[in-house]
Every structure is written in C-alpha cells, then in structure tokens.
Amino acid sequence: MTDTLTPDAPVLHARGISKFFPGTIALDDVELRLMPGEVHALLGENGAGKSTLIKCLTGAYRRDAGTMLMDGQEIHPVSTADSQRLGIGTVYQEVNLLPNLTVAENLFLGRQPMRGGFIARRRMNEEARAVLAGYGLRIDPAEPLTAYSVAIQQVIAIARAVEMSGKVLILDEPTASLDHDEVQLLFDVIRQVKARGLAVVFITHFLDQVFAISDRATVLRNGRVVGECLLAEMTQRDVVTMMLGRQLEARTKARDVGPAGKTLVEIDDLGKRGMMAPFSLNIREGEVVGLAGLLGSGRTETANLIFGVEPADQGRIALRGQDISIKNPRDAVAHRFALCPEDRKIDGIVGDLSVRDNIILALQARQGWMRPIPRAKVEEIAQSYVRALDIRLASLDMPIRLLSGGNQQKALLARWLATNPAFLILDEPTRGIDVGAHAEIIALIEQLRADGMALLVASSELEELVAYSTRVVVLRDRQQVRELTGDQITPDNIINAIATEEVA
Amino acid sequence: MTSQTIGPRPSVLRRILPQLVILAVALALNVAVFPEFFQIDFRNGRLFGNLIDVLNRGAPVALLCIGMTLVIATKGIDLSVGAVMAIAGAVAASVVVDGHGWGTALLAALAAGGLCGLWNGLLVAVLRIQPIVATLVLMVAGRGIAQLVTEGKILTFDNPGLIHLGAGTVAGVPTPILIWLALGALVTFVVRKTALGMLIEAIGINERSSRLAGINSRVLLVCVYLVSGLCAALAGVIVAADIKGADANNAGLWLELDAILAVVIGGNSLLGGRFSIIASLIGALIIQSVNSVILLSGLPPEFNLVIKALLILGILVIQSPRIGNYIYLLKASGPQPEPDAPASSPTKEETAR
Amino acid sequence: GFSQIGSESGWRAAETTVTKQEAEKRGIDLKFADAQQKQENQIKAIRSFIAQGVDAILIAPVVATGWDEVLEEAKDAEIPVVLLDRTVDADESLYLTAVTSDLVHEGEVAGQWLVDEMNGEDCRIVELQGTTGSSPAIDRKTGFEQGIEGHDNLEIVRSQTGDFTRAQGKVVMESFLKAEGGENICALYAHNDDMAVGAIQAIKEAGLKPGEDIRIVAIDAVPDAHKAIADGEMNATIELTPNMAGPALDALEAYLADGTEPEKWIQTESRLFTADDDNMAIFNEKKDLGY
C-alpha cells in the first residue's frame, strides 16, 4: 500500500506490528496509518486482533515486532502512561474506570489540578462539571462513579480519553452499551475532536455507525491487514466481504413466526421493591419475546428477577401450569431456565477456568458435584459447540479470559445451550459480536424457537428485535408500558412506545 | 495420586515438578549439613531416621494445608486453624481425662473443629465478611476458648489409644504420617473424582458468575471452611497426642502462617482458582525440610528466623511467575510477561484475604 | 491491680492462681489484667490502673527494660509498685520491692547438680533453651554455664531453642538424638520442665531410657516433672515457686499500714528436687494449683 490516500503525512504510523500469544498469532505484520483530522475505522471479526493492536500501540502490551512513528519521529511507548504523555488518549474495550473513585477523580486521575502541592478538589470538581456539561451530562462529579449507569460511565471514559489526547484518540467499541441518542452525542464529540485536527480510531461492529462517522477504514482478518480503504468509495457489503473473506448471504426479511405451542412460563405480578415494578408475562413454547427499552429501563432487572439472581419479593412464577419457587439461580437452572447475562465479564465468564470447563459449568452445576460428566462427554459437548458457534480459540484448554470479547460471548451461549434449556433468557446476546456472528446468532435464535424452545431476549438493537421476536414488551422506568405483537412489531412502533409517555 | 475426570489439566507430574525439584534441593541441603540424613533404621519397633522425622513432624502443617488449599482456592484464607488445633486438642484431652475412650475424644475433637469451621464458613458465606477478618475473630478468641477448656493448664493424659494417634506407630511407621497421607489421598480423590474441584475453582475465580451458572456457592464455601476446621482438628489431636497433653496456649501457635506458606510454595495462587493438594503437601514437606536443616545445622537459635526467611524467599523467588516467564523465554521465544486482557471487573486483583 | 504477662505456660497459670488465692485470703480486691505476653499491653494496663486509682500495683514484667516512664507515673500518683518474679532495669526508687527468684542461680544449681552427679566422668550435654531472647532463657543458660565452668569433663554439644513448649522440646530432642546419636548424649539440660517432659517422650521413642541413659535436669518443678522424677524418667528439677504474691502482699500490707520500707529484693528459694524427695506427694499437692 504505497499509494497515499491523503496528501498529509500520518500523525501516527505503525508498521510491521506483530504480537504472539501462546498458540496464537494475534497480529502479523500490521500497518496502521492515522492522518490528522480523520476518523479511522478499525474493522474485523471477533478475535481479528483489533483490541490487541490498540493495546500494542498504547503500550499496554509489549509488541513483538514493529515500529511506530509519530509525526515522523520514532516512539516507544512502554506503558499507557507513556502513550498518554505522547498525546494518545484511549478508551479500551471494557469500561476502564475505577469504581471506587468519584466521577471527577476518574476524569482527572494522573493530572489533577494542584494548588500548593495539594490537589485542589473544589477546582477539580468544577472543571469536571464543566467538561461533562460539554457532553450533555449534568451530574454531580463528586459522587462515586458507581452511582451512575454504565452508559454514563462510558461517556465519562470517553471524556477522559478526549481530554488526554493531544494527537490521537482511540475508541474501542465505545458504543456497545450506548443508546441511539447517546451515540449521536458521541458522534458530535468525535466531530469536534476531528475538527481540532486529531486522528480518531473508531472500533465497532455497527457498520451503520462506521459509515456515519468514519473517513477511512483498516480491515483486519486473523491478525493481518486485508485492506485499507476510503469509506466513501465502499458499500457496506464490500466491507463485510473484506472482513469475513466471504459474502454474507442477504437475510430474508420476511419474519416467519410459526405457530406457538403451549404456555410454558406464566409470570404474575413479579416484582421487587426498590428494583422493579410488578410485571406479568406469559411465554409459550416456540415463542421469542423481545424486551425493548432505553438504557436503565429495567430489561436486565426483569431478566434477573425471573432467573432469581435477585429474589423477587412479590408475585409468582408458574411453569407448565404449576407454581414454582425460584429463590436463586440454582432453582432456576433446576427448572431448565437459562440466563445468558449482559455483563459477561462480571456475571458470565469464570476467567481462569478453561473454555471447556466454562462451557460445561452450568450443566455440571445442575447435575450436582456427585455426578461428574465423563471426560469423553465433556470433550464431545465442548467440541460440538465450538464448531456450531464457530468459537475461535487456540485450544479448549486455554483460560476463557484470553478469548476475544465476542468469542467469550459465544462460549457463554454454549454454556447455556449445553443445559438444553426449556426457557432461555438472553440479555444483550449480540453485544460486541461481529456482523458475521451476529447473523449466526439471529439464525440460531430462530432455530431454537423453531425447535420449540421459549426465549426471552433483551436487546438494544431494534432491527434485531424486529427480526426474531414474536412479541415485544416495551419497558420504561422499570415498568411494562406496552406489548406489541405481530405486524405491530416495527422499529418505529417500538421507538414510539418507548417515547410516547415521555412527555407525561 | 489420581487421574482426573473433570477439568483435564496437564499431567499432575508436570504441575508438581517445580515443587519436587525444590524438595530435592531442600533434602540435599539437609544431607550437606548432616551426611547421614537419609539413614533409616528400625529401632524400638519403629522406623527411626531424619527422613521419617521430616514426614512425621510435617504432619500438622500437611494436615492443615489440605483444608487451607481448598479455602485458598475459593479466594479465602483461614487464619484460625492454629487456634482450632488448640481447641480440638483441649477438647480431646478433657474428654479422655473425664474417663471416656479415645474414640469419643476423637469424635468430640472433630465435632469441635467442625463447629469452628462452620462458624467461619457462615461468617464468610452468609454474613459476607471478608475471610481474613472473619477468621481473625476465631484466631483471637479460639485460643481463649481452648484455654477455657483446659483452664489454662497443660492437660496431661495417658490414654494409650489417643496417644497412639500422635506418638504411636503402625507397622513401624509413625501414625501421623499415615494419617496425613491417607487424608491427603482421600480429599484429592473426592475433589478430583467428582466435580467438586472444578466447582470450587469456579467460585474462587468468579463467585458471581458461578452463582449465576447455578452453583450453590454458599454451601460450597461453608463446606470448604468446614473441611479446613476438620483438618485443623485432626492436626490438633495429633499434636496433643504426641506430647500426651493439650497445651492450649502453644499448640498450633503461628502454624496458620506455615500452612499458608505451604500452600503458596505448592504453587497455588492466593487469589483463588486452580489448586493442587498434592503440590501443597509437598510444600509442607519443603517447609519441614527447611526446619530440619536449621535443627541439624547446629547453628545458634538466633539465626533460625533469618535462615528460614532467606530459604523461603529463595524458594518463592524461584517460583515467581516472572522468573518462570524468563525461563520460558529462554526455552522458546514465547510471549513476554504482560497484562492479560484488561479486567474491568470491580473484583480486586491484588488481595490477600 | 495485678498485671500478669499471660498464660503462656503452666507455671504462669499457677502463679496467677496462687496470686488470686493469696489476695482472696487477705480480703484484697484484685484487678487482674492479662497482657497476652506483650509489654505494651502491660504498660497500658498499668496506666489504666493508675487512672482507676488502685491502691497498689503488682507487675510480673515480661522483660526487664522499658519501665521507667510508666513507673514514674505510678510514683507520681503515689501508688506503690511491687515486681513479681523478675526485676526491671529501672531506678530502685521507682518500685517498692521485687519478689523474684534468681534465674542465673537456678541455672547454676542445675549445673552444680550435674557436676556432682557425674563426679568427674565425661559427659556430653545437650541443652534445650527457652524462647530465644527471653530473659529466663538467657539467664538460665548463663547460670548453667557458670555451674559447669571449670569441669572439662562436661561439655555442651548442642543447644537449640525449644520455645519453652512441650511440643518443640520433643521435636528438638528428636533432632538432637539423631544428630549426635542417642548413645553419645549423657545429659539433657532443659530451661523448663515442659520441654523436658516433651524430650522424655522423644528419648523413649528412640528406645533409650530417660533418667538412666540420658540424665535430665530442668527448672520450674511443675507437677508433671515431679511425676516424671517419681517414675524415674527425670533426675532433678529446681523449683521456681509460683507463690511470689504472698511475700509481695505481705510487704505491701506492711508498707501501706505504717510505711515500712521492705528490702529492695525479696529472693525466693530455688529448691532442688531429686529422686530423694517424695515426688508423688508433692505432685498431688501441686496438681490443683492450676499448673
């Protein structure tokens, strides 16, 4: 790639970056050129090496080979502090702020305003308030970070990175947990930063967003650069083909919901004070119920209540007409419920355990410790799901925390599918999953439904909900506000349902 | 000791190789200060020799570290084991002094230890008190309870059955050796032949996830502390039987630190997760070999602690993940030491609970 | 107020019991504070006693040094202080009197006993020391060495700490037996009886006869030692009386009544017990004292 796409010299030019992990070549001779004043999308499947590249560039990982030039000068950041000093601000894939500090402390960690040798706390809080106001956040910066939702935390992380970046701003999947409105807000910020002449690296699996904001893209596949292109000259299809190395079959838009079976789960006035207003819901076999709502509307709470993560203090649940009591997840698993949680890092993976053990964990827990699953059976289950879900890994023995984010998500799905559940609850099943896998998961949900499973799926992606739901329940402020069925299920209707009473 | 069913891991031998090497070095040191170290003869109806002493004297720590390994695997720690030893010894002694048989005494001591373990387990699993603080309570109060039982004196007894547990022999082999070998084998077997081992590791690594996967983490946690209490009770009985008396003030004093050290020398992480009981047991033998070097060397006792500290430091440095990585690097041009995927979870990385 | 060190040994427990008995006998209201073997706790306890305004303070100091400051405060508050079983490195004006045995002397008596016992025969001695750094360990070692000085037939070949406990006494004796060879050891000197009792078991397990093959002398004269002597498994022990409080309280009562200044050092007797005494009788007498 010798032809220059823009006349300027790159602000950051990384060449020949390689990174090896045991059993994996995560990056192989990767080149990345960032021009001043451009938004550069970094694209690729799950496990393609995007996050690893970012970590190598910012000194969080030591690279095995390669050079980095900033404004023509060779640089060697060996720690994130180094790269920050060089003017590279970064938001890593998972929110990386400190839950025990206040918002302002997080925002200013390492560069607090000082007076007379001491941190000027009041000034810090004032400045933090001012900075956040620029992002449309009117919150008290002296409150602890955890007082605010994940979305707000994400915005704070972005604000921190923007404040730190003098030359380059790197955002690794910043929009995964953001709503539409918040995404727009973020785009405004990116445009401002771009106007200041910074180079912005933007990683996401949402191609719409890529095309909405980015100028150029570098596409990675299996740790190699497969191309660098000007997005104005490309279509989404071209990009997908580049990423996957194959064509993605166009999906049939027609929704085929089929006949639903008998009522499987009846939920009556289930609720918990201080957490979720009582709600009722019936789910039949062969039915996918979608849960829609804004961030913080209570989708996760709904799922958690049903699964007994938080024991409900009122209401009842019946399974096939019989009342059952679910006081904790163990009861739920015993009744063949399954919940694939939203926050895979905290609620999902058991990081140091092997991928194999992670996959059979729930099944083993249900069988009890007295009846271990025989080795051969374990191997068979694990292998079959790795194949079925196309989980990319070096070996089944590797600790699951070493998998890329999207592959962890698939492994968790495998864990619950292995229990052969009657009722499967999925909370944001496609968060952080690449386009190819996204389509596969949607296909999988339809397959499971067709096989007669009952599913409850919470998601922020309306198109996705529309694609697979037989019914959609809309939540707002932790209350059920609408239920949409059949042809009512369109993105617009859902948005309307979410928004209507907003004025009230 | 056993093959595994669940959680297949690289062969047991490979896991414990570093510990074996260190043990060999420690024994070699013994030979260096005392050439007849390996000499074993049969005297007075029992095997007699330094090596037997290492195995025999290592018994209390070996027993403690069986339970401690499980506790540490759940990301916990049990500081109370020394005090529980004292309680169990005191209970056993007072029961035989009251004229009951040794079987009753053993059962009573185990019951007392179990109760202590249960208490710890409930504090940790139900009241959610951090393990180090929760067990600190019993560490402080437990010795008082033991003294309450013995009324502050050394309770001497001469029940031959009970004494046999600590000072007797079976076919010439001191009973404590057989007890810890048997218990070690039993617990390893139970933990690895069933799914318990994997489930314990899971809650140690990420308790929340494990609970959500349907694991009964509370009961498991309580059980683990219970086992630790039982192991401590057994160790306490052996120590009391060995000296034919329950010394509430001194029995098991600071042994919790030795047990924790044994587990760490066994290559188990204090942050929970993967564990190997066999490696911990070898760790206990390593510590006892170091003690043996000190005793056999004939140096003045002022130097005991310095020697022990230096030897242990050396052992741990050799085992440090960093050094391991460098060795790995020498062998194959592999990866450098570096952070793993960033952990954004609020669970703390660096804790010693 | 009585500030006791703790209850680290049977002897200490007996001292506590006897002190309480003595106080009761005299109708004294005794405030007891246990320091868990820590000097800082003892200092705290004494300060609290002063704050409470007790009439007199008894201390069994854990260590000789470091009492000037707090004793001065007691003197300021005009509270007489009596030291039990150990003196302190402080100005004599700061306390009323000290009731102690002579630790060095105890060691000397033990050494002397062995000198007489061996009567010029060669003897290789092993020594079980007390807790490293504690004053009884240091003084009893010194005393014993003085006792055998000039007798070239006696030689200490190994000396290790047994921490004053039975268990350690046994463990260390085992290693002595192996390192030296049991036949080559002729006598054991232990800084307290507990360690000797542990060592006796180790000797028996090695197939030797304690008291005959290896002569054993120790200090404290706790009931179990008398029993061992009666059984012929031990040869001698030197008494350290737990009744320090009796003389102390006598002195205090006299002082508080009419200001009689007692002597600065009331030394208790260091009596030697051997197989010639009626050890079973003494054992029965002592066994309920809380040892």
Next chain:
Amino acid sequence: MIRSTHLPLLITLATFVLAYALCASAYPAMLSLRVVANLLTDNAFLGIAAVGMTFVILSGGIDLSIGSVIAFTGVFLAVILRETSIHPLAAFALVLLLTTAFGTAMGATIHYLEMPPFIVTLAGMFLARGAAYVLSTESVPITHEFYDTLQGLYWKIDGARFRLIGGLMVLTFIVGALVAHRTRFGQNVYALGGGEQAAKLMGVPVARTTIGIYAVSGGLAGLSGIVFSLYTSAGYSLATVGVELDAIAAVVIGGTLLTGGYGFVAGTFFGILIMGLIQTYIVFDGTLSSWWTKIVIGSLLFAFILLQKGLTWAAKKRAAQARMRTATGSAALS
C-alpha cells in the same frame, strides 16, 4: 456535605462515641482526662504503624512485617546507641533510611516478581525479626540523655500527661490523611485498590506507586519503632509480636475494606481508639482471666464488624430506594 462515600467513616465515629459512652456509664472514671491521654500515648506506636498499614490496605495489599520491623528498629537503635557514640537523631535518620529501604525492597519484590504481598511481607516479617535476634537476643536498655529529654516533653493537666509520642501519632495521622486525599500519590493508591489492571490502563504508574506504598509502610514502621523505643527506653527483639494483626484490625474497624480502594486514614484513627478502649475497659473490669480476655477481645471484634455490616447494609438499602425514586441513569443524559 455528607456523602455516601463518607458513610463508613461516620459509622466508625458513631461506634466510637457510642462505645465510649457505654464504657463511661459502666466506669465513670473512664471519662477522666488521664484515660484520654493514656489512649493517645499507649497507642502511639500502633497508630503510626497503622497509618502505613492503611495505605497498604487501601491499595489492596497487606503488610505483615511491621511488628518485626518495629522490634528491629528498637534493637537497632539500642545497639547502635550502646556501641557507638552517635547522636540519637542521626541514629533515627539511619534507621528510618534502613526501614524505608526494607519496605522499598519488599514493594519491588511484590511488583517486579509479581508475588503476592501476603507472602513477601511474611518473609519480611521473619527476616526483620531474625535480624533483630542476630543484633541482640537480650533486651538492651537505652540510656541516652537525649531520650530522657524527649520523654520529659509532655503537657500535663490534672495528672494526665499528653506526651510527645501521642502528638507525633496525631501528626502522622494528619499528614497521612492529607497525603491520601490530597496528593496524586494518594489518589494513585486508591486507584490501585480499585483495580490494578484498570489503574494501569488509566496510566497510573503502578511500579512507582506499589513500591512507594511499601516504602511508606516500612518507613512508618520505622518511625513507630522509634516511638516504641521512646516508650520503653529499650530495644527488645521479642517486642511487638503480632502488632501487624492489631494494625489490620484497627484499619478494618476504621472502615477500610481489606479488598482495597475504600476507606479513610481518619477512620483508622478511630479504629485505634476503639481498640484502645476495648483494652482499657478490660483492665477497668479487672475480673477477666487470661482466656476470657482473649474471648472477649475476639467477640468485641466480631461485634464491631457486625455493627459495621449492619449499618452499611441499612445505608445501602436506603440509597437504593432513593435511587429508585429519582431519575434513572439515562434521564441524567440530556
């Protein structure tokens, strides 16, 4: 402004006041100024060491070596003042340098060799105590007139003596609180405790901070050793066994989480006072036997932990309900 983050501190303070009131109602003499002065003087060395321990625990670590370091410092001072004629102040400087270096070495081992603090400082504990033995097994008195001068410095009201070392402890706490809450180093300590990986990615100098923390702890243990030598005019290698556990208990009672990240230096101050109060109460009572003393201390420790748990739980519940009433997260976004 009272914030939820300050809750543990307030709870500790409330516990202290409550406990003091209870003690005083049982023994009115405990209200005397003398008792207050004693609390400060007698706990001075523990308090100073506990400040260091607070930093260590805030960062998610632990330091088991401080008791031994205190003993080592005392013996070192006693021996050096006996053997040489250097001025105590010079000896103080020397020993502070030594203990700080010792802490630094432990911190470096923890960071660079990636070994758990529990184990490294455990080895440090053996090493420091062993070094003290090697210097002298006997207790060595210190008889320098400078020591007498320092000990003579006190402020006496009503027979209560507020001594220099008590003042030094209060000063240490003030400086410690300032460093923890108002300097970048302090913030970095909290950051490490909040999550080492996250802190690292946010650019916290992990190596420097970790080593600094253990250096501070070592240095303060040295200072505490100096105070202890002033307190007892001697150096004794068997002194202050188990002080690390007292310090940890004080820090925890003071509301700092052992997992790191949450807590206050000032909380530790009240933790120390509460522990001192327990001991004073036991002495005032004066009927507890050796074993009941242990049992009562253990039970009171448990009671405090429980009280803290309960109060924290109640406060959290209230906060959750308050949050439910106010706007949800996204409502704060415009």
